[in-house]
Amino acid sequence: MNPFDYSKAVTDFWTAQGQALMRAQEQAGAALAQGMKAATSGKFPMQPEMPGDLSAGATELANASKSVMELWSAAAAVCGKLATAVPTTAGGDEVVEATFRKIVDPRSWIGGTGELDDVLGRMAEGPRFADLWEAERRYAGVLQAWMNVRRRGLEHNAVVLQAWLQASRRFTEQLAGRSASDTKLDAKTALALWTETANRQLLESQRSEPFLQSQAAMIRATTALRMAQQELVEHFGKQYGFPTRTELDDVHRTVTELRRELRALRREQQMPALVAAQPASSQPLAASAESSASSAGSSGSSAAWSEPSTAPSASSAEPLAAPAAPSKPSARSPKPQPAASKQSSASAEPSRAARPARRPSANNRGTHT
Amino acid sequence: MTQVGTSPAAVLSDAARLGTKMLTGGRLLHEMRDADVQIATTPKDLVWSQDKVSLFHFRPLAEKRVNVPVLICYGLIGRWTMTDLQEDRSLVRNLLNLGLDLYVVDWGNPSRADRYQTLADYILGYLGGCVAEIMKRAGVPKVNLLGVCEGGVFTTAYAALEPERVNTLTLTITPIDFHADTVEDRLGHGFINIWTRSLSPEDVDRLIDANGNLPGEFMGAIFNQMSPMRSLLKYNFDLLEIADDEQRLMNWLRMEKWIADRPDHPGEAAKQWMKDLYQQNKLVQNQWELDGRRVDLGNIRMPVLNVYANDDHIIPPATSRALGPKLGTSDYTELALPGGHIGVFVGGRSQALFAPAVASFAQQHDLTVA
Numbered sequence: 038m039n040p041f042d043y044s045k046a047v048t049d050f051w052t053a054q055g056q057a058l059m060r061a062q063e064q065a066g067a068a069l070a071q072g073m074k075a076a077t078s079g080k081f082p083m084q085p086e087m088p089g090d091l092s093a094g095a096t097e098l099a100n101a102s103k104s105v106m107e108l109w110s111a112a113a114a115v116c117g118k119l120a121t122a123v124p125t126t127a128g129g130d131e132v133v134e135a136t137f138r139k140i141v142d143p144r145s146w147i148g149g150t151g152e153l154d155d156v157l158g159r160m161a162e163g164p165r166f167a168d169l170w171e172a173e174r175r176y177a178g179v180l181q182a183w184m185n186v187r188r189r190g191l192e193h194n195a196v197v198l199q200a201w202l203q204a205s206r207r208f209t210e211q212l213a214g215r216s217a218s219d220t221k222l223d224a225k226t227a228l229a230l231w232t233e234t235a236n237r238q239l240l241e242s243q244r245s246e247p248f249l250q251s252q253a254a255m256i257r258a259t260t261a262l263r264m265a266q267q268e269l270v271e272h273f274g275k276q277y278g279f280p281t282r283t284e285l286d287d288v289h290r291t292v293t294e295l296r297r298e299l300r301a302l303r304r305e306q307q308m309p310a311l312v313a314a315q316p317a318s319s320q321p322l323a324a325s326a327e328s329s330a331s332s333a334g335s336s337g338s339s340a341a342w343s344e345p346s347t348a349p350s351a352s353s354a355e356p357l358a359a360p361a362a363p364s365k366p367s368a369r370s371p372k373p374q375p376a377a378s379k380q381s382s383a384s385a386e387p388s389r390a391a392r393p394a395r396r397p398s399a400n401n402r403g404t405h406t
Numbered sequence: 407m408t409q410v411g412t413s414p415a416a417v418l419s420d421a422a423r424l425g426t427k428m429l430t431g432g433r434l435l436h437e438m439r440d441a442d443v444q445i446a447t448t449p450k451d452l453v454w455s456q457d458k459v460s461l462f463h464f465r466p467l468a469e470k471r472v473n474v475p476v477l478i479c480y481g482l483i484g485r486w487t488m489t490d491l492q493e494d495r496s497l498v499r500n501l502l503n504l505g506l507d508l509y510v511v512d513w514g515n516p517s518r519a520d521r522y523q524t525l526a527d528y529i530l531g532y533l534g535g536c537v538a539e540i541m542k543r544a545g546v547p548k549v550n551l552l553g554v555c556e557g558g559v560f561t562t563a564y565a566a567l568e569p570e571r572v573n574t575l576t577l578t579i580t581p582i583d584f585h586a587d588t589v590e591d592r593l594g595h596g597f598i599n600i601w602t603r604s605l606s607p608e609d610v611d612r613l614i615d616a617n618g619n620l621p622g623e624f625m626g627a628i629f630n631q632m633s634p635m636r637s638l639l640k641y642n643f644d645l646l647e648i649a650d651d652e653q654r655l656m657n658w659l660r661m662e663k664w665i666a667d668r669p670d671h672p673g674e675a676a677k678q679w680m681k682d683l684y685q686q687n688k689l690v691q692n693q694w695e696l697d698g699r700r701v702d703l704g705n706i707r708m709p710v711l712n713v714y715a716n717d718d719h720i721i722p723p724a725t726s727r728a729l730g731p732k733l734g735t736s737d738y739t740e741l742a743l744p745g746g747h748i749g750v751f752v753g754g755r756s757q758a759l760f761a762p763a764v765a766s767f768a769q770q771h772d773l774t775v776a
Contacts, residue, residue, distance in 0.1 A: 228643070232635045239634040240594040249604035257609060260616040267616075286521070286618075293522040296457060300531045307538060 175269040182262035189258040193251040200242035204235040431649020443659045446487040448498045450510070454539040458514030459532040461539055464502055471505030472768045473775050474573045475544050477536060478510040481556025482528065482671045483625055485664070486510050488751050489554065492660050495752045500761030506768060507544065511536045513669065518618040521673035526696040528675060529560045530567065537564070537571050545775075548573040550768050555579050555721060555747075556679065559689065562729070563696060566705045574771045576711040576764055579721045579747055582703075583690040583728030584683050595719045597632045602684035610680045620676035622668030632719055661752070690728050703732035711767045713741045713750070713760065720747040739767070 208231050215222055222230075242248050271281040454461040478498070480486035489510070490498035501508055511533065516523065540549050548571050553561030558580025565572040585603075587596025605613075614620060630637050636644075648654040671679070688694035694701040710733055714726040723742070730738050741763050745753040750760060 232639065236633075236635040237593065240597075243597060243631060243634075244593075244600055249601065252601075253604050253606075253609060256605070256613060260609075260612045263616040264612070285518075289519045290522045292519070293527070297527060297531065300456070300527075300535070304534070304538075307542075 175265070175272050179262065179265045179269050182258070182265040186255070186258045186262050189251070189255040193248075193255045196242070196245075196247050196251045200239055200248070201235070203242075204238035207238060208234045427646065427650045431646065431655070434649065434652055434655055438656075438659070440663075443656065443663050445492065445660050445663055446490040446498075447493065448490050448496060448502065453509075453543065454536065456532060456535055458516065458520070459535075460512045460514065461536045462510050462512065463543075464498060464508040464510070466505075466507070467499065467502040468505050470507055472507065472550075472765070472772050473544075474546055474548065474550050474768065474773050475507040475509055475540050476501065476550040476552050476576075476764075476768060477540060478508065479533060479536075479551060479553045479557040479561050480511070480513075481554065481558075481560065482513055482516070482669065482675060483556055483622075485667050485669065486512060486554070486557075487667065488664055488748065491664060491752055492657065495657075495754075495757060497751055497761055497764075500757065501765060504761060504765035506765055509536070509540055515669050516619060516672045517670065521614075521618045523672040523675055524696075525560070525563075525675045525678045528672075529563050530697055533560055533564050534568065537568070541571070546573075546773065547571075548773075550574045550576065550771075552576045552764065553578065553580055555581075559683070562689070562703070562706070563694070563701045565708065566701045566703055567696065567699055569705050569707060572708050573773065574709045574711070574768060575706060576713065576767060577726070577729070578713045578760075579715055579718055579726065579750055580712070580729075581683070581721050581725040582732070583725050584685075584687045586690075586724040586728050587722045589724035590722060592719075592722070594632065596722045596725070598628060598720060599684060599722075599725070601628060601631075602680050605680075605685075607681050607685060610677055610685070614673040614677050617673075619670035619673045620680075622670050625671065626665070626668050629720070661748075690732060692732070703729070704734040707734040709737040709739075709767070709771045710735060711739050711741060711764065713743060713763070715743050715745055715747055715750045717745055717749070718747045 211230060211234065212222070212227075267282055271283060273279075274281045448467075449465040450462040451465065452460055453463045478486060478489060480489070490496045493499060498508060498510070513528070513532070537549055537551075541547065550573050551561040551565060553559070553576070555578070558577040559582075561572075561575060562577065562580065562582065565575045584599060587599040602610075617624075645658070648658055682688045682694055686693075689701060690703070692700065692702045692704070710729070712726060712729055714721070714723045716723060718726075727740060730740065741759075743750050743753075743756045743759055745756055750756050
């Protein structure tokens, strides 16, 4: 496909999709608010106390939708520009080009860093709403919480989109700079440049107050929704005699406390045996470690132990790497390092801060301990 | 627009190379089964268990050179299997080959039924139980502790509260000052510190109360945020890069297997972890309490080896190095390793540095036996 056709198609597609999505959000919010208003106006029997004005929530949802829509249009336009920036000669690396097109697609911008949104969404969207009028107050609470989740999600997406747009602008500027200097750029280099640029921009964004605040607001909203859903489900559970989450939690708390007491009792019982195993005096090295281990009976060992020696043993393995000079504390560091500590640095490479930015290190896999 | 001209021959060559790579990768992936991807394969025996917690004793791979056993204590986020990911990248195997008597504690898979387990339960209860069992089995009055990340905090607290049972304390990529991420303030480093501080204590309570535990997949998403572009490239570009190399593909899949093993963090313990430590930074201030007992780092008078990674984006070095001035011993050694948080365990360069340093440290402070 001609790159310009491609970019135009992508732009049109996402603009249309985005508009349709946002219209649907607005209409859904308004319809739900109207429905609940009708419900509270006396059309349904046994109306309990209802939560606050749902139409206000719908308005906020619509405002959030509008903001995102504006950003979405901008993102779609930028996407079109970026798509044409992909080197498209027949000799280009097709996989790289395909990857590039994929990651400049606004959908991946939302979806790529929106993993937490997805997780939170799954955590919140457990049971489906039930159409039981006697549970209306709780149902409305769930509805209100759901609208708030959508609103907060849109607000957070707007912050994320801003970061992507900024990354796109930076990337475009860098491309323009290379074009001006007549520097040739193949698809792989373009992908690396885009990855580096976007990564840096996203990391900067993640540390910003707007990002942190909107994400925290989203977490609050999703936990509120989950709690509202649990309250609704517990209402039904009680009616039908099912055990509820609260009851199970009570049981689990009791079991945990009993286990705790049991452990303490066991510890008290074992303590005399362990104390008996303590050495009366130090003795020189004798039997092999295996024989000493095997001689340690369940009621304790007859082996005697000396206090640890700070001197290296005769069979000591290699020493630690040669101590390096203590690094100079950062000017921003509130805590100088201890003079008494031994510093052994096995690293010869410069810190990342001193190196040019690059793709995330293979050592930083986004994994954790 | 910047473009590259390429000859038709080069185009055909590139296409052929790509096709071969995809075909080979496809065949390898098709033939592989999950059971083929094995991690934590070093032989070991279950020697003690309580509730969901298991204590394993590794079978020796060399003549024992150190009398006091070493207990590896990982945290509740992730699993210890990272220390034995594959044969040629295994801290466990390296330590065994250097003659250490090695144990590891596995915390199991906490479920919602474990939501009321506290850090005191894990540290004073289960970890304490493991230590007592090792003392009994080996006939020793104290053990060597090797804590990793959150597990390093566990062993630090245990060493401060039960110092008479700890011969040496080795910490690996362990946070002590949870606010020291601001010391270097490197872009992309310390995001969990920043993120946790962006929440209020009430936010943490509600997050845990709503879910019971801190879901493993939730923490996985937070960790993925720390490498935003990787999530976009990991399963397409990165995978294709290695798809036709069976060895590299297997290594990649082993890491994937470890990442996928994300136990939920018990709820009450998670509240303590996030509020007491990440938010209020009580540990380094000697204000943290477990079961009503204050964790005073000054009580740690045994020798301490503190290992950190220079490019650790999860536990910035300054958060680990804050330990030194707080200890009650001058027998304190720091070891800086190249690479990042996971690179300490699987990085090529750290293989030759990490285990020898730990073994040497244990040997230097070993006890003699009669």
